[in-house]
Amino acid sequence: MKPLQPKSYGRVAVYIILLVATVAAMAGLRHYKIASGRNGAPGGDTLAVALQYSPVAFFMDGDTLAGLDYDLLKMLGIPFRIYPITSPAEGLQGLDEGRYDMVIADLPQSADLSDRYLFTVPAYLDRQVLVQKTDSVGAKPAVTSVLELIGDTVCTTAGSPMVGRIANISREIGGEIYVKELPVTSEKLLLTQTIGEIDHAVVNEQVARSVLADNYPEFDYSMQISFSQFQPWALRLSDTAKAAAVNSRLDSIKATEGYSRLLSRYLR
Template identity: 40%
Template sequence: MKQLKFLYTRSVIYVVALAVAVISMVSLRKCQHSHAGSDTGSAETDTLDVAIEYSPLSFYTYADTLGGFNYDLLNYIAGRHGLTLRFHPVVSLSQSLENLDKGSYDILVADIPLTYQYREKLNFLEPVMTDRQVLVQLRDSVTKKPPVKRQLDLAGDTVWVIAGSSVADRISNLSQEIGDTIYVRPDSVNGAEQLFILTAMGQIKHAVINERVARQLIKDYPQADISVYISFSQFQSWIAGGRHPWVADSLNSWIKQAKNDKAYKTLTKRYLK
């Protein structure tokens, strides 16, 4: 229990420190970016409020450095099109989706699988990469092998997922495929990184998160196992809100352009290989 309290305390301190760093960074960027070079053709705004998930792949801080695939790609696009980005680091996906719907943000950037069911509900943008979901579990302390070796072994078991994510739909479909119930525990507080750590520490039994995030984290938690795939590869996309109608069309075009640039290939090599 003391270990778990330490984890939560460390996470809170870390996120607060990150938020302060981002505020300072945004203030600097406002002074540096030109406001005359926007390709939107709109005088409404050239500042976008971006809710960005705090995770090893999307957005992270190391010492005094900020980085991440989504973070760097956003900054590259902003630099090309004269935009200022105001970042809002988030952990809870369900709360972020609510705030996006309320108009608090222009876009939500997170590790979100693009599925048919969610495309009907949300305004997904041009995909930025592909990923798949994996099961996070502890290896047996003696055999060093995972207790769940295939999807069928999850019958009657419980997995934790991020609340608001389409992963819950995938688990529901998997239950039908194996002909047995898999119980889902949506977590509205923790993100993928926290669910991984809680599993690796033995606080929860199973979690399902994106593989690219899991592969970053398992380097520090070798007692965890991520060998069981829960889904096939899926497109990962950002989500646009409805506050500024031009945002979705413009970003779709800019993302397509960016994926043909050398800078995009450099980012994928740095973060995704």
């Protein structure tokens, strides 16, 4: 199969609509942050936290903020101010430029990233999966092995660490798997897939479950692209004191019933 090519203006229109929806959601999150005054201004002991919008980590639930990572942040007991982001690359750039103290995003602790950033202890475990539509007869996925993706195209969010992971897989199996990066959140990427605009997407399993399990049972996300991976938070290499403080709080939280309830609520 040839690499994915643009098919029509209809495809472009869908992407524009989804991008507008994402921007609107982000604007709502930023408005809430400024209006609430919950976390104060950055500086001093207040952490400037770049937090990626996702249906698991951070989102609007009615007129309140929610999400696994957001709730964990509140449990730390450390003053913080949130800066919503839509991609890991956006957060890491801000971290490099000194605008953020910590980034919480889809950032598996790879060797490459560990050379550039200081990671906390894992907040929880997740893994990346291939999302595809099942056939209409046996409700089975067409692709059951990465070998079957040779010559095909998978879509990810722009700046996703999965781009590098898929490139490594291509080298390991001796065949090219093409990657198309779309400037949308993981949630919007999956919604694009549900209307038939793309065939294969790679996202975190918890995001796939959150979006698809109840409303789109015809989509399969059982094929893993990576093993279960730690999902830590990233800081600058020089911020060892901040990392130590966050690690101490996270370790204490993970030993509580409250942490177990959070996992049950958001990860089912």
